[in-house]
Amino acid sequence: METNGSRRRFLKSTGVVATAGLGVLAGCSALGGGGDADGAADLDVGTLGNGEASEEVEIDFWLAIGAEDLVQGIADEFNNQSDNITVSVSAEGDYTEVWNQTQQAQTAGDPPDIVHLNAVSTLPAWAEDVVIPAEDLVGTEVDRSSFVDAVSGYYVVDDTLLGLPFGVSSVACSYNRTAFEEAGLAAHPDDVELATMDDWMQASEAVVSETDLEYGVTWPEIGWFYETYFSLLGQNVINNDNGRSAPATESYFDSQAARRVYEWNKEMYDQEYYQLTQEWSDARQSFLNQQAAVQLDSSAALAALSDGAAEAGFKTGVGQVPSYSTDSRDGKIIGGGALFVPTGIEGAELEAAAEFMLWMAQPEQQAQWHMSTGYYPARPDAVEIAEEQGFYEESPQFRRAYEQFTGRAETTATAGAFTYDHGELRSEIVNGLDRMYGGSSVDEVLSSTKSNIDEVLERASSADPR
Amino acid sequence: MSVPPERLGTRLRGVLPSLPSRDGLVVHGSLWLTLVVILAPVVLAAIFSTQSTTQVYQITNILPGTQLVENYTTVLFEYNFLQFMTNSLVMTTVVIVGKLSVSLLAATALVYYRFPYQNLVFYVILFTLLMPLPVRIVPLYQLMAEIGWLNTFAGLTSPFIASATAVFLFRQRFRSVPAAVVETARLDGVGPLRFLVYVLIPMSKGMIAGVSAVMFIATWNAYLWPLVVIVERANQVAQVGLRYIQGVGSEGLIEWNLVMAAGVLVLVPPLLVLLVARKYLLSTLASG
Amino acid sequence: MSGANGRLQVFTSKWQAALLLLPTLALITVFLYYPFLETVQLSFYRIRVLGNQQWVGLEHYARLLESETYRNSLVVTVIFTVVTVTVSLLLSLLVSFLVHEADSLSDFYLIGLIWPYAMPLAVAGVVLDFIINPQLGVLTYALEAAVGFEFNWNTDGTLALAAVILAAVWQGLGYSIIFMTAALSQLPDSVTEAAELDGVSRLGRLFRVYVPLISPVLVFLVVLQTIGAFFGGFALIDLMTGGGPSNATNVLMFNLYEDAFTNSRFGYAAAQSVLLFGFVAVLMYVQLRVTDRYAYYGGA
Incomplete structure (x- = not known):
């Protein structure tokens, strides 16, 4: 195997390395594993598991969210039932940081065995051979159709599943039930009116005038929320089917939908109904300190928020992310991340990483993760497990959020934008919002955001090998 | 360069010129005020570092809290600052020792030898002042990747070791050694290394101490290069550790009491160096 | 030789x-x-x-010349540099003058004033990020209570730049004070006595008598601080503003870092490094020229 070659060649020849690695796993002689990486997809884990499994293997798992202890807890269960594999979890920052650090570690020749990345990295990960496709690793053991379509679709490029979904989320709305009651608003989750932008405006008005709360609503200034507004309105963010049929060349910030979102947003801000918060933590603090009555957050934070609210002495409910009208609700894009194995992992480590990934993808683990956070399970059978355990009777808000998410229309708009430089697209959205809150008009903001994102797309398409 | 008094710092506006020039009270009062302003942020940080998370979120609460020991223990052990600080200390030590050694050797050659292109060699060294890290960071990073030094101590320290400034300072110092001393050494048949170790270094103790102190502060405070070259958090230095502990909050509540405790911890070593080596440090800076 | x-x-x-x-x-x-x-x-x-x-x-290079983001970064860097250096040197000069005028305790004051030289920028960054935090900061709170000014630097670009400059000035004071107090202490007493006999006011003495005499040191500091500010401030911006809001604090160095190590555009970042080198070269050239010109001024 090419271990002494320059890293340059190493990265270029990933396909061969991956195949060769699997060849070893499958008990074939090294380098005997045929020509291309697709061939490896025929391997199944049954064969993998039968290799010489006696040697101790340590697996490094880089997590892109803070829940290090929680995930290590799940990993420890795996460690206990495994003879020779020890998985250790370390939180290495956010998705962007884990993505960058992974490439650096590869360049340094010592990548971690499993990394937690989000869909922003899917296309560059595929284009630059940063990861070994999950499908090649676990082969037929994992049936793509056992995942919720929306979820697996997020991590498929060129008809190959790259990573195994872990911790799927969408934007979810929590509201302060106690404050809603006080403001004379319908407060029960079945009746609450938070479906449209007008609903949000009216609820804010009532909260601000009738209660001690300073603001109606808040959400952190993060691009993902705006992509969700677009998808709810059935609007693609970028052209060429949201970049899915071909590299996009243009963004839709000149659309009617974009105008509706931004005008509403500016009005909410100018009326001081919307409290501008920067980070996830700022918005959560505002909601829990009862400054704002409604908060948009990742569904992953649902559990933490309802616990926090109980501690602060108020009740919460799950509302809806606003759309323009009740009959135009296409659905929400997803967030969260998936587990990937970086190229450069080989031999016993690759085998162990595949085994752990497979284990994590099982309904039991997915259900456990779902119940302890608010991340959706990537597969419906995990929901059944949670159901059997009576989880939704105790916490109906989780079911509500999950149903809002799975009940969506499957369109290119809800599939979300797909581009090589998705992170830069998101930061241009935020830059535009900054200008709007700084006093620029909606017209100026939309046109500058469009031209900036179009520039990002132009550069992204030159890097996009599709 | 005459600045109208009304444009001077607000603290002094209207106070200084209106009072008698010999009034020590004004001078001392202004100085005390300045001291308070300059010290206030770190004093507040130190106070906040003793508070609980609840206390630190009560904006007007600026009384010492009850969690001094817990906070610092949490920062050192749970947030890995013991490891980060150790990494910083090792990096700093390696850089100082390396820098002193190679610069002293180079300065010896430049001052006590006669060889062709001597001036050119000196200018080649001096010209590197034009190449701060930002103008070569991408290839330097690529180089570290190619030789397998990303995420290693070698990668962290090696770019800092060569130093035009240190060579320059030692060259100045050596040139001021009296010719008689050198002549005596030569007559005694002392070799260059013995001359360096037994004559030059003892004669330059003050400057070596000063250069070391300046280098300690500069290296300890380095932020950009460690951020770039270190991949795994466990290998990181204390400065970038501050970034981590501040960033933890993006998931939930930022525990500002812990962030402040970390800030105080990271501030202590260079501050001690400044206080202990103040005399040498000041005279070294003055001679540059 | x-x-x-x-x-x-x-x-x-x-x-x-x-x-x-x-x-x-x-x-x-x-x-x-x-x-x-x-x-x-x-x-x-x-x-x-x-x-x-x-x-x-x-x-x-063509892209950089066209890029509004890059032009913005250049402007932000120049503003950051000019304001930081001006404010920092002016304050240091006044403070050093006070130390010089103090008839006692000057050693004590000196330590109390120069310690920020040892303070890591990252520490200055995280400490001020909290102390002047728009929502939680005790100083922001006091400021709002006292004069009703909301120091909302999370959303206002100009204020964000001001916040970063404040941190840079705070951390940079010590260094200038070291040099200025040293220069002032070397002035002969006769200069002061002569000025006092002429009835020159205290501030007049500083600006009309002392400043010309220590001008070589001041010029040296101007140049050094300018180069430092031009390339520095990275840790402050990384920890306090992340270049925002809307690139208002996105100095050249931060833009370069983001392009290289966040957006993985290594070639594009390298081109920015080359332009940065151009800026250093110009600054260094100016340094040499200016120092030459002032080298004989006042015989220092």
Whole structure:
């Protein structure tokens, strides 16, 4: 195997390395594993598991969210039932940081065995051979159709599943039930009116005038929320089917939908109904300190928020992310991340990483993760497990959020934008919002955001090998 | 360069010129005020570092809290600052020792030898002042990747070791050694290394101490290069550790009491160096 | 070499000299000259993953010239540099003057004033990020309570730049004070006495008598601080504003870092490094010219 070659060649020849690695796993002689990486997809884990499994293997798992202890807890269960594999979890920052650090570690020749990345990295990960496709690793053991379509679709490029979904989320709305009651608003989750932008405006008005709360609503200034507004309105963010049929060349910030979102947003801000918060933590603090009555957050934070609210002495409910009208609700894009194995992992480590990934993808683990956070399970059978355990009777808000998410229309708009430089697209959205809150008009903001994102797309398409 | 008094710092506006020039009270009062302003942020940080998370979120609460020991223990052990600080200390030590050694050797050659292109060699060294890290960071990073030094101590320290400034300072110092001393050494048949170790270094103790102190502060405070070259958090230095502990909050509540405790911890070593080596440090800076 | 130095040149072995110089020369070749030259080369390539590069010629430079983001970064850097250096030097001058005027305790004051020199920028960054935090900061709160001013630097670009400058000035004071107090303490007493006999006011003495006399040190500081501010401030911006809001604090160095290490545009970032080198070269040239011109001023 090419271990002494320059890293340059190493990265270029990933396909061969991956195949060769699997060849070893499958008990074939090294380098005997045929020509291309697709061939490896025929391997199944049954064969993998039968290799010489006696040697101790340590697996490094880089997590892109803070829940290090929680995930290590799940990993420890795996460690206990495994003879020779020890998985250790370390939180290495956010998705962007884990993505960058992974490439650096590869360049340094010592990548971690499993990394937690989000869909922003899917296309560059595929284009630059940063990861070994999950499908090649676990082969037929994992049936793509056992995942919720929306979820697996997020991590498929060129008809190959790259990573195994872990911790799927969408934007979810929590509201302060106690404050809603006080403001004379319908407060029960079945009746609450938070479906449209007008609903949000009216609820804010009532909260601000009738209660001690300073603001109606808040959400952190993060691009993902705006992509969700677009998808709810059935609007693609970028052209060429949201970049899915071909590299996009243009963004839709000149659309009617974009105008509706931004005008509403500016009005909410100018009326001081919307409290501008920067980070996830700022918005959560505002909601829990009862400054704002409604908060948009990742569904992953649902559990933490309802616990926090109980501690602060108020009740919460799950509302809806606003759309323009009740009959135009296409659905929400997803967030969260998936587990990937970086190229450069080989031999016993690759085998162990595949085994752990497979284990994590099982309904039991997915259900456990779902119940302890608010991340959706990537597969419906995990929901059944949670159901059997009576989880939704105790916490109906989780079911509500999950149903809002799975009940969506499957369109290119809800599939979300797909581009090589998705992170830069998101930061241009935020830059535009900054200008709007700084006093620029909606017209100026939309046109500058469009031209900036179009520039990002132009550069992204030159890097996009599709 | 005459600045109208009304444009001077607000603290002094209207106070200084209106009072008698010999009034020590004004001078001392202004100085005390300045001291308070300059010290206030770190004093507040130190106070906040003793508070609980609840206390630190009560904006007007600026009384010492009850969690001094817990906070610092949490920062050192749970947030890995013991490891980060150790990494910083090792990096700093390696850089100082390396820098002193190679610069002293180079300065010896430049001052006590006669060889062709001597001036050119000196200018080649001096010209590197034009190449701060930002103008070569991408290839330097690529180089570290190619030789397998990303995420290693070698990668962290090696770019800092060569130093035009240190060579320059030692060259100045050596040139001021009296010719008689050198002549005596030569007559005694002392070799260059013995001359360096037994004559030059003892004669330059003050400057070596000063250069070391300046280098300690500069290296300890380095932020950009460690951020770039270190991949795994466990290998990181204390400065970038501050970034981590501040960033933890993006998931939930930022525990500002812990962030402040970390800030105080990271501030202590260079501050001690400044206080202990103040005399040498000041005279070294003055001679540059 | 000069005659004075010539008398010191007691060793003649060329290979010994070469050996002594070898470590320094090897290190600067590998870690300074080579990467520096390589920067120029990389700037002609598109590199999204290290080791995989396509020739694009001058495309990156053309893009930089057109890029509004880059032009904005240049403007922000210049504002940051000019304001930081001006405010910092003016304050240091006044404070150093006060120390000079103080008839006692000057050592005590000096320590109390120069310690920020040892403070890491990252510490200055995180401490101020909290103390002047728009929502939680005790100083912001006091400011709002006292004069009703909302120091909302999270959303207002100008205020964000002001916040970063505040941190930079705070951390940079010590360094200038070290040099200025040293220069002031070397002035002969006769200068002060003469000025007092002429009835020059205290501030007049500072600006009309002392400042011209210590101008070589001041010029040195202006140049040094300018170069420092031009390339520095990275940790502050990384920890306090992340370049925002809407790029209002996105200085050249931060933009370069983001392009290289967040957005993986290594070639494009290399082109920015080359332009940065142009800026250093100009600043250094100015330094040499200006220092030359002022070198004989006042005989210092």
